[in-house]
Amino acid sequence: MISISIRKKLNMAGGPADLVVDAELPLQNITALYGPSGSGKTSLLKIIAGLTQPDEGFIQVNNEVWLDTKNKINLPPQKRNIGFVFQDYALFPNMTVEGNLRYACSKNVDEELVKHLLVVTGLTAFANHKPATLSGGQKQRVALARALVRKPSLLLLDEPLSALDNETRLQLQQELLQFQKEYKFSALLVSHDIAEIYQLAKSVISIDGGKVLKVGRPAEVFGFATNAGQINLIGQIVSIDNEMMEVLADQRLYQLKYVEGLSVGDKVCLAFADVKKIG
Numbered sequence: 001m002i003s004i005s006i007r008k009k010l011n012m013a014g015g016p017a018d019l020v021v022d023a024e025l026p027l028q029n030i031t032a033l034y035g036p037s038g039s040g041k042t043s044l045l046k047i048i049a050g051l052t053q054p055d056e057g058f059i060q061v062n063n064e065v066w067l068d069t070k071n072k073i074n075l076p077p078q079k080r081n082i083g084f085v086f087q088d089y090a091l092f093p094n095m096t097v098e099g100n101l102r103y104a105c106s107k108n109v110d111e112e113l114v115k116h117l118l119v120v121t122g123l124t125a126f127a128n129h130k131p132a133t134l135s136g137g138q139k140q141r142v143a144l145a146r147a148l149v150r151k152p153s154l155l156l157l158d159e160p161l162s163a164l165d166n167e168t169r170l171q172l173q174q175e176l177l178q179f180q181k182e183y184k185f186s187a188l189l190v191s192h193d194i195a196e197i198y199q200l201a202k203s204v205i206s207i208d209g210g211k212v213l214k215v216g217r218p219a220e221v222f223g224f225a226t227n228a229g230q231i232n233l234i235g236q237i238v239s240i241d242n243e244m245m246e247v248l249a250d251q252r253l254y255q256l257k258y259v260e261g262l263s264v265g266d267k268v269c270l271a272f273a274d275v276k277k278i279g
């Protein structure tokens with residue numbers, strides 16, 4: 001379990017307000033951090049990374065205390081085993097793709113892991129290229145590989161896919177899920193995209209004005225959609241449980257009775273054919 005309990009005064013749009021977060025993140029899972037612009041998401045990530053100091057706080061990751069203001073413990077960023085992936089990639093422009101990965105390892109280069117990450121991200125042929133010659137999707141794959149090569153205890157993903165076009169974004173969502181299955185990392189993912197959160201995260205922390213509003217599974221935080229006048233919708237099954245299935249369609253989650261033969265990941269067409277006399 002990852003325990004986070006912090007408080008910091010921020011200068012928010014409406015005046016000074018405290019960012020107050022008390023949360024437990026499950027290990028080996030992606031937790032989403034969802035909230036409007038200016039609600040304190042990036043500030044929380046920076047506090048976890050040790051880049052911003054909170055007024056009070058306690059952070060423990062895998063039994064290692066990173067921050068305990070009461071007991072004057074405050075590990076510097078380089079001692080916190082964190083991987084950070086930003087929206088704008090933040091790659092070293094003067095280094096090759098492989099150079100970016102090696103630099104992230106500092107002295108302990110795991111040759112096998114570097115090679116493997118280049119293969120799984122489809123970047124082997126680009127290992128000697130500089131970032132400027134890559135597409136946005138490829139740059140973000142480098143950024144992800146560079147974060148993973150450090151075998152982080154916690155991966156902080158600050159809207160990592162939001163600069164990408166829709167097709168590349170959907171593809172990288174699937175790749176991120178595959179990486180998660182393979183490397184079993186724990187991650188906190190900032191995202192504004194509810195569909196992305198349903199796809200990637202097991203749990204969500206929703207914040208606004210620096211305060212936690214809700215914590216739970218995506219369906220608990222965002223609720224289920226009802227048939228809102230649509231006749232046909234294309235969606236994807238995101239979970240099957242207890243004779244029920246959850247289908248994500250058009251950025252909303254529908255809870256429906258399970259239909260024999262379907263599995264998680266299947267694309268389905270929802271057809272709403274209820275006819276009710278209304279007059």
Ligand SMILES: Nc1ncnc2c1ncn2[C@@H]1O[C@H](COP(=O)(O)OP(=O)(O)OP(=O)(O)O)[C@@H](O)[C@H]1O
Binds near residue numbers: 010
């Ligand atoms: N070190 C700081 N001290 C005081 N206030 C800060 C500090 N850093 C950021 N703020 C303020 O805190 C508020 C929240 O900023 P933050 O970047 O955390 O929001 P966010 O939820 O990540 O927004 P966005 O989605 O737009 O990136 C902003 O109003 C910002 O000006």
